[in-house]
Amino acid sequence: MMGKTLVILFVATLVLGVPVAFTMGIAGLAAILADGTLNPLIAMQRMFGGIDSFPLMAVPFFVLAAELMTACGLTAALLRFADALVGHLKGGLGHVNVLVSMLFAGISGSALADAAGPGAIVLRMMRRAGYDENYAGALSAATATIGPIVPPSILMVIYAISDNRVTVAGLFLAGLVPGLLLGLALALTNHVVSVRNGYRGRESRAAGPEIAAAFYGALPALLMPGIILGGILGGVFTATEAGAVAVAYALLLGLARRALGLSRLLAVFARAATITSSVLLIVAMASVFGWLLTYLRIPQELAAWLAGLTDDRLTVLFLLAGFALVCGLVIDTLPALIILTPVLGPIAHQFGIDPLHFAMMLVLNLTIGLVTPPVGPVLFVIATVGRLRLERLSRAILPLLAAELFVLLLIILFPELSTTVPRIFGYAN
Amino acid sequence: KELRYAHFQAADLSSPKHAAALAFEGCVEAKTSGAIDVQIYPASQLGNGAEILEGLQLGSVQMGVVHDGPISATYKPFSVLALPYLFDDQAMAWSIVDGPFGEALFEDMRAQTGIRVFALADNGVRNFTNSKRAIASPDDMEGLKMRVMTAPVWVRLVESLGASATPVAWPELPGALQQGVVDGQENGVTNILNASLYQHQSHVTLDGHVFSWHAYMMNDAFFESLEPAEQTAIEQCVVIAKTIHRGMTAAQDANATTLLAEKGLTVTPLSPEQKAAFRALAQPAVREFIVGEIGEEWPDRLDAAVDAYRAQ
Amino acid sequence: MPESRDESRAERIFTEANRVLIALVLAAVFLIVFANVLGRYALGTSIPWAEEVARHLMVFGAFAGAGLALREGKLVAIDVLLERVPALRRPLRWGAVLLMAAFMGLLLWYGAMFVGFGWNKETMATQMPRGIPYLAIPVGAALFLVHLALFARRYVRAEFAPDHAEGDD
Ligand code: NA
Numbered sequence: 001m002m003g004k005t006l007v008i009l010f011v012a013t014l015v016l017g018v019p020v021a022f023t024m025g026i027a028g029l030a031a032i033l034a035d036g037t038l039n040p041l042i043a044m045q046r047m048f049g050g051i052d053s054f055p056l057m058a059v060p061f062f063v064l065a066a067e068l069m070t071a072c073g074l075t076a077a078l079l080r081f082a083d084a085l086v087g088h089l090k091g092g093l094g095h096v097n098v099l100v101s102m103l104f105a106g107i108s109g110s111a112l113a114d115a116a117g118p119g120a121i122v123l124r125m126m127r128r129a130g131y132d133e134n135y136a137g138a139l140s141a142a143t144a145t146i147g148p149i150v151p152p153s154i155l156m157v158i159y160a161i162s163d164n165r166v167t168v169a170g171l172f173l174a175g176l177v178p179g180l181l182l183g184l185a186l187a188l189t190n191h192v193v194s195v196r197n198g199y200r201g202r203e204s205r206a207a208g209p210e211i212a213a214a215f216y217g218a219l220p221a222l223l224m225p226g227i228i229l230g231g232i233l234g235g236v237f238t239a240t241e242a243g244a245v246a247v248a249y250a251l252l253l254g255l256a257r258r259a260l261g262l263s264r265l266l267a268v269f270a271r272a273a274t275i276t277s278s279v280l281l282i283v284a285m286a287s288v289f290g291w292l293l294t295y296l297r298i299p300q301e302l303a304a305w306l307a308g309l310t311d312d313r314l315t316v317l318f319l320l321a322g323f324a325l326v327c328g329l330v331i332d333t334l335p336a337l338i339i340l341t342p343v344l345g346p347i348a349h350q351f352g353i354d355p356l357h358f359a360m361m362l363v364l365n366l367t368i369g370l371v372t373p374p375v376g377p378v379l380f381v382i383a384t385v386g387r388l389r390l391e392r393l394s395r396a397i398l399p400l401l402a403a404e405l406f407v408l409l410l411i412i413l414f415p416e417l418s419t420t421v422p423r424i425f426g427y428a429n
Numbered sequence: 430k431e432l433r434y435a436h437f438q439a440a441d442l443s444s445p446k447h448a449a450a451l452a453f454e455g456c457v458e459a460k461t462s463g464a465i466d467v468q469i470y471p472a473s474q475l476g477n478g479a480e481i482l483e484g485l486q487l488g489s490v491q492m493g494v495v496h497d498g499p500i501s502a503t504y505k506p507f508s509v510l511a512l513p514y515l516f517d518d519q520a521m522a523w524s525i526v527d528g529p530f531g532e533a534l535f536e537d538m539r540a541q542t543g544i545r546v547f548a549l550a551d552n553g554v555r556n557f558t559n560s561k562r563a564i565a566s567p568d569d570m571e572g573l574k575m576r577v578m579t580a581p582v583w584v585r586l587v588e589s590l591g592a593s594a595t596p597v598a599w600p601e602l603p604g605a606l607q608q609g610v611v612d613g614q615e616n617g618v619t620n621i622l623n624a625s626l627y628q629h630q631s632h633v634t635l636d637g638h639v640f641s642w643h644a645y646m647m648n649d650a651f652f653e654s655l656e657p658a659e660q661t662a663i664e665q666c667v668v669i670a671k672t673i674h675r676g677m678t679a680a681q682d683a684n685a686t687t688l689l690a691e692k693g694l695t696v697t698p699l700s701p702e703q704k705a706a707f708r709a710l711a712q713p714a715v716r717e718f719i720v721g722e723i724g725e726e727w728p729d730r731l732d733a734a735v736d737a738y739r740a741q
Numbered sequence: 742m743p744e745s746r747d748e749s750r751a752e753r754i755f756t757e758a759n760r761v762l763i764a765l766v767l768a769a770v771f772l773i774v775f776a777n778v779l780g781r782y783a784l785g786t787s788i789p790w791a792e793e794v795a796r797h798l799m800v801f802g803a804f805a806g807a808g809l810a811l812r813e814g815k816l817v818a819i820d821v822l823l824e825r826v827p828a829l830r831r832p833l834r835w836g837a838v839l840l841m842a843a844f845m846g847l848l849l850w851y852g853a854m855f856v857g858f859g860w861n862k863e864t865m866a867t868q869m870p871r872g873i874p875y876l877a878i879p880v881g882a883a884l885f886l887v888h889l890a891l892f893a894r895r896y897v898r899a900e901f902a903p904d905h906a907e908g909d910d
């Protein structure tokens with residue numbers, strides 16, 4: 001009974017256009033009040049407890065670091081560097097789009113940041129250069145999904161707090177190979193599309209001095225992922241502390257380049273705090289929702305049902321992936337991750353699936369959901385900043401989506417793609 | 430009637446808490462002919478220790494097995510059990526928490542918090558591990574960065590022995606050890622094994638500074654709402670659960686040398702004289718701290734219980 | 742910065758004060774964690790309360806920033822229905838406003854009760870009453886309700902406040 005109230009209210013408020021963060025809180029609190037057997041203060045406890053977490057603090061830090069880097073003008077520097085490297089190829093600006101997303105991913109933890117930052121800029125550049133505007137938008141959206149796969153990653157931080165079988169550091173490492181694959185797959189698709197449509201690169205290949213100058217300009221930004229990953233791997237600090245060090249580094253850069261006055265600094269902090277708030281509110285409210293599901297034993301029953309269906313590991317993995325993919329179509333990525341991790345994680349564990357492998361599958365799966373219609377937040381952002389029609393954008397993204405699904409298939413079939421790098425550094429289970 | 434039972438260990442039979450929970454479930458359901466339906470939520474599914482204690486008060490959880498740290502934050506006098514180097518052995522510790530001292534403490538807690546404690550079972554005797562050197566005397570602790578739980582009493586304990594205390598939350602501990610953020614930590618054998626804390630440690634000193642506990646607790650209003658026969662059934666089944674839980678943890682503690690050596694740790698046992706050197710530094714310092722927090726009454730009663738046991 | 746003409750001076754001051762508040766909270770979280778890292782390496786000591794205080798400040802910032810997140814259009818919503826059926830737009834938006842107001846009203850009420858519930862318990866590290874960090878929920882809900890009252894009509898018209906973006910383009 002309570003379970004039904006919960007799900008119906010969640011879907012109803014979602015469709016009515018209530019902000020996603022509140023849909024879960026409203027459904028949870030209303031279900032508790034309607035049922036009458038649970039003390040409503042438990043909802044307050046879950047809201048508070050859901051975000052009262054030190055590992056979660058990596059989220060505001062990585063958001064802040066990326067905002068500071070952008071305020072220092074380093075996004076533009078990364079773009080110039082990417083252009084110098086691959087701008088001359090067929091579909092050159094498309095490749096720039098892919099490469100800059102991969103470089104930016106090493107600073108930023110979120111796909112939305114990539115879409116609204118470099119994604120929007122390259123979109124305008126591609127449009128001016130004569131690319132089909134919907135393809136340009138679709139490529140910016142698709143490449144933005146590299147953000148949460150290449151470390152650092154907000155989604156991975158949140159996954160790790162929902163499943164204590166993996167650590168943030170281990171997950172960060174697990175994302176390196178899949179992130180690279182994602183970039184390759186999108187670059188390949190861009191090549192095919194560009195050949196077919198006759199998209200060309202810039203007039204001439206960049207000369208050595210231009211590449212060197214662009215590299216020098218981008219160097220401060222390129223060092224950031226090294227500091228974050230190096231610090232974690234070298235045992236200098238935890239992932240959260242790495243976030244704080246990244247912020248300190250970005251602050252130092254900003255001061256050195258005289259890009260940050262006091263009022264600008266305050267604006268950047270306020271902006272990062274607002275973004276953080278919107279993310280953490282979702283986590284807090286999803287914690288109420290997820291707690292109620294557990295309390296009502298829905299995950300436990302789902303696991304028992306699934307265990308009765310099959311005992312083949314790969315079949316289970318495909319079933320879980322399919323289930324997550326469907327959820328990712330209709331639920332926003334972050335709430336889907338918070339709700340599904342405690343539901344599906346134990347099932348995967350029960351079937352002996354490597355925790356890092358499963359985590360990578362789920363994170364990539366739900367990240368792809370960011371660019372799938374009807375509920376694809378990154379598509380919304382690109383449609384808004386590029387003034388594009390959602391329907392056309394949704395159609396243009398199909399070949400890129402196919403490439404991403406192919407990478408997902410590889411990740412499902414070959415656990416080594418996710419587990420090898422963490423194992424080398426001693427983070428495997 | 431549904432009895433939601435929350436604990437923190439993994440849902441497998443080698444976890445003392447889970448094995449005890451399963452035994453409790455079978456026992457209660459058999460004795461009450463299914464009138465009470467026990468549902469177990471392992472692995473912190475419903476929240477961490479502090480949250481389960483709140484849940485016991487709010488009535489969202491009927492029964493919880495929680496470790497001592499969070500209990501002290503809800504009911505302060507419970508921290509008296511953190512007095513270090515107090516009990517000679519398990520038999521003594523069990524006898525005192527099962528005896529009049531335990532009864533008085535639990536009754537006071539029930540009156541103040543609405544949470545009924547039935548019994549305590551071991552969370553293992555706490556020992557120091559580290560990655561630097563064998564510790565045989567407090568001098569060896571000098572300069573080690575030792576992880577402690579985030580409550581100040583643990584900072585006081587470790588600092589009184591000369592090491593530097595780094596408070597790290599439990600979920601961060603494996604990472605902190607792996608990355609060398611801390612040199613060492615202190616826990617019972619069960620925790621060291623279950624959380625693989627031995628992975629990045631090379632030495633363990635079996636100093637047994639504190640007997641740490643898991644409390645079997647129930648929402649008192651729920652307990653009072655049950656039929657007398659059901660209440661008796663629950664009390665009897667807690668005894669079974671407690672016995673299993675204590676037995677499994679005690680077996681691990683008793684075989685600590687073998688179990689930890691198998692995991693590649695150099696084990697340093699302490700003679701009574703060596704232990705006395707630790708006690709001389711730590712006990713007065715921690716006692717002073719605890720008295721400052723909760724007054725003289727409970728520490729004095731505990732001392733009296735220890736003296737009475739020794740006099741037997 | 743450009744402001745909507747609907748915005749009164751009082752509203753601007755309130756919004757700006759809220760913005761400064763969460764910016765400073767985030768800055769404090771950063772300084773505490775960073776100082777703790779530095780302290781551990783430079784001085785070999787760590788701050789016992791650092792982790793707990795930083796955590797609780799982050800939670801406070803999250804709830805205290807809810808109203809601003811709404812204003813700046815950062816609270817993602819599923820607008821498919823609104824866009825398909827323009828006639829429903831206004832009633833649906835007003836419905837969302839009422840639901841949010843009711844929800845935040847409940848958070849204010851139950852949040853305050855939760856503060857009372859936590860008052861006789863202690864936090865682990867600083868041993869302050871747990872009710873103090875629990876204030877995040879009712880304070881955040883109260884701030885949100887003020888924002889909502891001031892901003893509701895513009896929210897219905899989907900005139901989100903300018904995002905204080907600092908882009909390169
Ligand atoms: Na990233």
Ligand code: NA
Pocket residue numbers: 328329330331368369370371372373374375376377
């Ligand atoms: Na989607």
